[in-house]
Amino acid sequence: MSLLQVEGLGIDFGGLRAVNDVSFSLKAGEIVSVIGPNGAGKTTLFNMISGVYLPGRGRILLAGEDVTGLGPHLLAERGLSRTFQNLQIFQTMTVLENVTVGHHLHERGSILADLLGLPGSRLRSQASEAGARELLKRVGLAQAAERTAGSLSYGALKRLEIARALALQPRVLLLDEPAAGCNAVETEEIDHLIAEVAAEGVSILLVEHDMKMVMRISNHIVVLDHGEKIAEGEPAAVARNPRVIEAYLGAQAVEAADVDG
């Protein structure tokens, strides 16, 4: 059974059909990539799935449950987590705290305990912090743990977001251009990380313009253009699809990918 299922999803902004009638599904441990030209509606699709936008049409099923219209925090409770194309960092908090907040759902106790500083509250904090440190190590930011997040470079912040999203221990992880601002070597590191996470059974929905990465790690690719799904399938098949090449990849890129492939 698919973990995440999207059926006929759509939304309009003013007169613009930003996303229209998009359907696909995602199984446990699978990596599905959504690609498409700039403005195709990939981020908007993410925003609907993660509850940031209310879908105008269609349904979203998470593990069989209809979660259309639920707010992001309710989806988070059901195991859905994401990163952002336009960084959403808690600027004034430390790097460690940024990730610790990711454990929010696992550390909830009574607010009274928090106010009174009861041992329970402290223990929960410590557990979250320990988890957060682990994750920072995983994304290569262990050194920066005590720094203010606002002082990191762009690429570091991208990785910080991934760590924070992982802290939720999600079943479904949405990554919006995780490798943007990272060079080829750094991108490969992220590759490995994603593959590792998927291997642990987490389903991953990925938006990324780095075709090498997409081709390398995706099990399945969905292609959007002007809000509509124009193609779908195995990476190799999608890469050869003329519509995809024309709208998105361009002839050169295909050559380059072929060379490396």
Next chain:
Amino acid sequence: MAEFMQFLLSGVTVGAVYALVALGFTIIYNASDVVNFAQGEFVMLGGMITVFSYQAGIPLPLAAILAILVTAAIGVALNKLAIEPARGAPVVSLIIITIGASIFIRGLTQIAFDKQLHRFPAFSGDTPIAIGGATILPQSLWVVAGALMVFIGLWLFFTKTLTGRAVLATANNRIAAQLVGINTRYIMTLSFALSAAIGALAGVLVTPITLTSYDVGISLALKGFAAAMLGGMGNPKGALVGGLLLGVLEAMTAGYISSQYKDAAAFIVILAVLFAMPQGIFGRKVTDRV
């Protein structure tokens, strides 16, 4: 009917006063996201300086112009001496600076002038004009005309001129503004000068109606602020409509419901409007993509 007309005229009179103050907020806000809590003091200075120049024998029109110029200069000084040196400070810190400035200006005025109430003659006499069985003072028409003029001026400035757009750009993203060659310091100075001048003009126009003294600024600023937020901060249209709406609302409540709770009614309506329109009536919704 005559009754309704009278309430309406009263509302328009008061509303135009609020609108003028609210319009004064827009420029500095648009240039820096700072709500200048000293805006009321600019209004007060406009009135007070005119009063004292007039008492010193300067003809009223000249006294008014002098007041506007001096207040604009004070606005520039405020920017140069207090806002600019704090460059890079968080917006709240800048707001506290403007609160400090308003206390300072008030303190200065009470020493330089006095603590008495003052007024100067209305521009076109005190003979009421009858409209539909109700009356309005000629000075109210001056205030309304002033508010309309300032509104049109600001509207043209922000939509038709490159400088106006540079002002918006400065608040939206100061770094980017510098990158395209905008002298953001100059924009700030200009904004303070214009805001102060508009404030002072308001003071000149309203003093024959509301009277003035060193401490009228606080309540004017408060009402102007509320009006601006009701209409949508930063939008001249919002300031005008917000001001008039607030004025009419108060007058209607005072007339038909209870004069004691007219301010309360105004705030309740503001709350209700904001619940339905979190950006005020004309405020633009900021789109921040994630």
Next chain:
Amino acid sequence: MTMKLSSKTTTLLVLTLVVVALPFLFPSSYYFRVGSLIFVNGLAVTGLVILTGYAGQISLGHAGFVGIGGYSCALAPLHIGLHPALAVILGAVLSALVAWLVGRPILRLKGYYLAVASLGLGALVAMVLANEAGLTGGPDGIAVADLGLRPLLKSLGLDMSNPVFWYAFTGLIMLIGAWLALNLFHSPTGRALRALHGSEVAARTVGVDVAKYKLRAFVISAVYASVAGSLLALQNKFITPDVAGYMHSIELVTMAVLGGAGSVVGAILGAAILTTLPQVLTVFQEYEQLVLGLIMMLVMIFMRDGLLPSLARLIRGRGE
């Protein structure tokens, strides 16, 4: 290696030390009065730190809750015969209730819109207090019953003069308030609040129920303000609607920002400065306002993040 105290414990120890040690420097009991005012304001501002500093929500109407707390102590003993100590609790419950009821819609607003809405809320409270003269005594205020704690202490053999008693009592409550707020900072709730301050969307996607947490911060800060108002009323034995007015709200926010919004000690420092300043500035006579405005501007110009963070930076800078 030496035992390292957590920064929270150090902060509390220093605060307590200051509260306890200061009286040895006091030449007259008037200083106890000023001290207790600092503590009362410090308590209210600590509540604001939770709302504004932690959660990033502006309130220009917090004095409304001060008013609710204060008037509870004035009216409940008078009209329903409640003991003043219980009236403090009644006030806190009432404030929490009001905050809880109006908090949700108000806190959907952002920035200046939130500021103006909260300002309206505070203004409404002040208006009711001033207008319902039959119940509240109107704009001229109303007398407040005695708390009765001092006589009780006296019967237990602890005889304190009025200002000394209030110094100790408000000091204790402020310390408790600071302790709670500091606990909150590094707790899961505190982190959630600071997170939604940084980015609401991101906070929501990690599972923070933003509306709920904002509301919690609002309610907690309302209770702080309310208790501060009660203490003020009980101490002054008299209260007027001015305590609920927007001037007072702005004063509270100014204290928080001046000291360094976001830090409890900063807020208390801000309260201390803005409370003492008018007392010190009396030497300037009619120039008082002028100097007060000037000092506020200078502090914010040269210490843009507020006194405490700037001082801390200065000290750390020296250390290196």
Next chain:
Amino acid sequence: MLTVEGLRSRYGRIEVLHGIDLEVGSGEIVTVVGANGAGKTTLLRCLSGIQPVSSGSIVFRGESLNSVPAYRRPARGLAQSPEGRQIFTNLSVEENLRLGAFLFSDDKVERDMEEAFVMFPVLREKRNLAAGGLSGGQQQMLAIARALMARPSCLLLDEPSMGLAPILVAQIFEVVKGLRALNVTVLLVEQNAFGALSIADRGYVMETGRITMSGPAKDLIADERIREAYLGI
């Protein structure tokens, strides 16, 4: 054209550029590559003047820029497409472009804008919409187009290909190459080091605030260390 010597810069008390020496000749395309946090963005910010320089000199067309405020630099011919795009989100796309040409009021502004629309047709579609509503890649296009509106003689590009679809990445590199013909000097910071080095004349490698290697782009592409560290080959 642009000479940087011993450039140091800091955030607060932490120095992140420890003496950068760099030179860009007239009409040259020079690229800077380096890992996350190396200081590339900081370097560009110093050049455009929005980041204070603690020591060292920046000489542009024979004149020192050190004491020239940021807003005067576009008039000297320096324009930047910054990291994070920094567009005016509340203003329309067209207003963003017009502000890019803030210093000019001649007819050429309209023609430049037309060119920008030809280069990025989406921007024409969205010209009256608030720039904040654009997709990430569309915003990136706007940032580049806005920088070009300033008619720079030297263009500073901070990761221009970030967030762009492959087809556009190729196009951007073409555009940059095309600038050589217009005698526009380009300093290009890129994570797509392969692409950047392919079109550049020369390149610099930056590591934790220092230049550790430099040379003709061809040589760098061929260098084993670079292939391993930055190109992932």
Next chain:
Amino acid sequence: DIRIGATVSETGPASFLGDPEAKTLKLLVDEINAAGGVLGEKLELVIYDDGGDPNKARTFATRLVEDDEVTAVIGGTTTGTSMAIIPVAEDAEIPFISLAGAIEIVDPVKPYTFKTPHTDRMACAKIFDDMKKKGFTKIGMISGSDGFGASMHKQCLAIVGDYGIEVVADETYGPSDADMTPQLTNIKNTSGVQAILNPGFGQGPAIVTRNYAQLAVGLPLYQSHGVASNGFIDLAGASAAEGIRLPGTALLVADLLPENDPQRAVVAAYKKSFETATGKPVSTFGGYAHDALRILVDAINRAGKADPAAIREAIEQTKGLVGTTGTVTMTADDHLGLDLTAFRMLEIRDGSWKIVD
């Protein structure tokens, strides 16, 4: 030296009142010292500005009593500040003379608390007396919602029935309102209204008067003692203010007082010295401070020593002291010591005051 303390509202919403009070106190203390002081000692005045904030007033009162160790306190410009000072003075057993209007300050009598201004109730009584004489039975009220207006409003309502008068329209306005035509329209349209009373101070009454002229209400308009200063006529405009009646003190009509009026010399002297020193016209409120200091000095002289308890005793025995507000005679259960004769009904005619009773 004999140290006396004062806390008044030199700034803030009541600065209109507090400013002349502060000036008067400073001026008179200088005059007294120039004339040799009291009991051969110089008077030392410690004065603070409480900005009209009761909380601050209480702090300053504490400071005066505890830190400055004054022998008596004058002040409390408003009822609110006065009420906040009372517990401090009573606790410390220091005589306190308030400058505020409300009757609560001296009723019930507290041992150490006194006051100089007429109570609001007396002002109401004076006005209703006049209305009754003119045969009015139905009136409209428009009151300021600040402390002054609200307090007088309350007192007036409490006694209006005693005069066979009914308040048929009752409106208010805020202290910084700019237009009161809606309220006045409503009063005007209430059937049977024969006169209008406007308790308030500051700009409100001036605006009410102007709106009243604008609407051509045409009914007799009564103002309160809150506007009893020459400035009011200028602010309202002489033609709009024509015919207004209000209860005022002798101070306002110093020049019009009959030769044999006992207050004539006192008010003339105060008026002269205040106006030469400050260049501003005298106001009733400065007069309150004048009287407070006179009562205090008189009491110290009679007590023969600057001892708080003795001074308190002496103040309570003040007899026939002529001040600007009236002739003061205190007793153990009257800590005000004025009666209605101190008020004079004044009318504005041709831009100046006339005594009409």
